Amino acid sequence: MSSWRDNVRKVEPYTPGEQPKEEGVIKLNTNENPYPPSPKAMEAVSQIKNLRKYPDPAAVKLTEAIASYHGLSKEEVFVGVGSDDVLAIAFMTFFNSDKPVFFPDITYSFYPVWAELFEIPYEKKALDQEFKIRIKDYAGENGGVVFPNPNAPTGILMPLDEVEEILKGNQDVVVIVDEAYIDFGGTSALELTRKYENLLVVQTYSKSRSMAGLRIGYAMGNKDLIRAMNDVKYSYNSYTMNEPSILMGAAVLEDEEYFQETRKKIIDTREWFKEEMKGLGFTFPDSKANFLFASHEKFAAEELFEAAKEKKIYVRYFDQPRINDYLRITIGTKEEMEALLDFFREYFKEK
Amino acid sequence: MSSWRDNVRKVEPYTPGEQPKEEGVIKLNTNENPYPPSPKAMEAVSQIKNLRKYPDPAAVKLTEAIASYHGLSKEEVFVGVGSDDVLAIAFMTFFNSDKPVFFPDITYSFYPVWAELFEIPYEKKALDQEFKIRIKDYAGENGGVVFPNPNAPTGILMPLDEVEEILKGNQDVVVIVDEAYIDFGGTSALELTRKYENLLVVQTYSKSRSMAGLRIGYAMGNKDLIRAMNDVKYSYNSYTMNEPSILMGAAVLEDEEYFQETRKKIIDTREWFKEEMKGLGFTFPDSKANFLFASHEKFAAEELFEAAKEKKIYVRYFDQPRINDYLRITIGTKEEMEALLDFFREYFKEK
DSSP: OOOGGGSOOOOOOOOOOOOOOTTTTTOOOOOOOOOOTTHHHHHGGGOOTTTTTTTOTTTTHHHHHHHHHHTTTTEEEEEEEEHHHHHHHHHHOOOOSSSSSSESSSOOOOOHHHHTTTOOEEEEEOOOOOSOOGGGOSSSSEEEEESSSSOOOTOOOHHHHHHHHHHOOOOSSOOEEEEEEEEGGOOOOOGGGGTTTEEEEEEEEESTTTTGGOEEEEEOOOHHHHHHHHHHHHHHSSSSSOHHHHHHHHHHOHHHHHHHHHHHHHHHHHHHHHHHHHHEEEOOOOOOEEEEEEESSSHHHHHHHHHHHHEEEOEEEOSSSTTTTTEEEEOHHHHHHHHHHHHHHHHHOOO | OOGGGGSSOEEEEEEEEOOOTTTOOOOOSSSSSOOOTTTTTHHHGGGGOOSSSOOTTTTTHHHHHHHHHTTTTGEEEESSSHHHHHHHHHHHOOOSSSSSSSEESSSHHHHHHHHHHHHEEEEOOOOTTTTTTGGGGOOOSSSSSEEESTTTTTTOOOOHHHHHHHHHHSSSSSSEEEOOOOOGGGGEEEEEEEHHTTEEEEESSSSTSSSSSGOEEEEEEHHHHHHHHHHHHHHHHHHHOOHHHHHHHHHTOOOHHHHHHHHHHHHHHHHHHHHHHHHEEEEEOOOSEEEEEEEEEEOOOOHHHHHHHHHTEEEEEOOSTTTTTTTEEEOHHHHHHHHHHHHHEEEEEEE
């Protein structure tokens, strides 16, 4: 007998980083910002007054604020429910070629997921031995290119001249640079959008803006790219950005001082943490993100991951080829990093 | 020379109801609730305190509140960014057969859009001369069934025994009953989910809960249906419900008195408005929704639509076969409906 179950889509569910509910946990596993968002966020709550109405489908207040912050016009900005939403819509909008889309083998885990969801052929390009993206791999014929900069989970930043090298070799497809972590020491490819009409730069409020809980991501690029994404988005769900996101998202951009201050604190903590970690026998690629991807000369990553969890310190471990010797450790407050270092010192001493 | 433009997805952009920005407009065109949400919504804003963290991907606080309100367990509730998101995920999850999905020819305009987006074959079943769904049309072999109850834009309610008739004939596919307007006088098919494990009931906060601006929709059904939807959703975007939605959405369910009061006001206004409209020469199917789908014996709908807009009264007109003699008029406050009736009286007198 046939059943509705026969026609259920088969998927491999994504396993997000653990969100422990117990008290007293030190949470360094999902690259969240340890500092709260600018106080402007909560101040903006008082502006919420029209919940009974549909929100502006174009979220103009928010797109204008982002555009003005980055020196663009609002027609050059697309907003979505976190950069996952933005990237998924970009895949759906731009990657409709028979040729494969290229992205690194070690990278954000959702790229192959969206490619499969939208039946986009793709080819993973192996990082080199030092976990760097080999730009010559992206020269071949393809249906598009996407990579994070800095890459995740490695934290390695690609210099802007190499980003441009990739763009030079790929002018007839859309190239997406996913800059979720760019504010922690990188230079955005945004200026290259003036030169390359096929470049889409994606950023997010979830890391440097401390607003993962609000779900805001955005893409920047030339007006035709942005219009194409809006056409696709409006065609199947017109109202995705809710009123609190629009208002609070716009408000925090007014507080540049707070943004620079918290961003700098994380960078400073990261640089100090790198030195401490070296001293403990860890090695890692040089990170320009708000996390460190670290391996220990003596102790297995999985063992350290489990032992830290016992002590209520959560870091991220990926049980995958090539990276299963590494821990991805989010940069929290200095106190949180001290606690983790203390744990390592204690653990290494006992062994 | 090839261009990235060659691989841009071709879509037909959706045209949402106009959202006029000018002052003094009477807006009866997008079926919004004329009353604000329960004060509990804004009270809940003070609970927002963890924006820096990712929201709970399962939005447990909200799913539990909805489940408890409807006498279900939280495993029987799926939440999404408006019922558009919920319905799109349901299409993607359940409609993977080679056989066509059935839905009415005159109905919510996004059904064919999602079907095309996910390459789902579909067949539109014509409403009868009185705009009723002919339940025998849904007896044939199909890949699934979806219809709104009450239907939109007709406002006609299908009695529960007819809903069950459709379910009886379709036990090997998923049947989705889209109850966006059920709270304005209909009986939900929710109780039938106990009997039919293939029934998914979808509701929304955008109409009877006065929270279109927050974007919350939800599906109710047996645990296996809900789990399948969550698997699909988590597989490509884990965090869609933001913190304000989760907190404010849960809070308003505590205010049953306010809900009943505003719901009743709209029903009372609608019933009074029907009588007034009859007196003016309008005919319409009997509506159990928060809108009336009305045609005039002498005046063309398009003409009335344009003339009303001149007077800053917005109703909805669909320039489509079979329904281009009709206006869809949202039930607002009694004062708003008086203003519309006054406009009609004045307009008819002048002609």
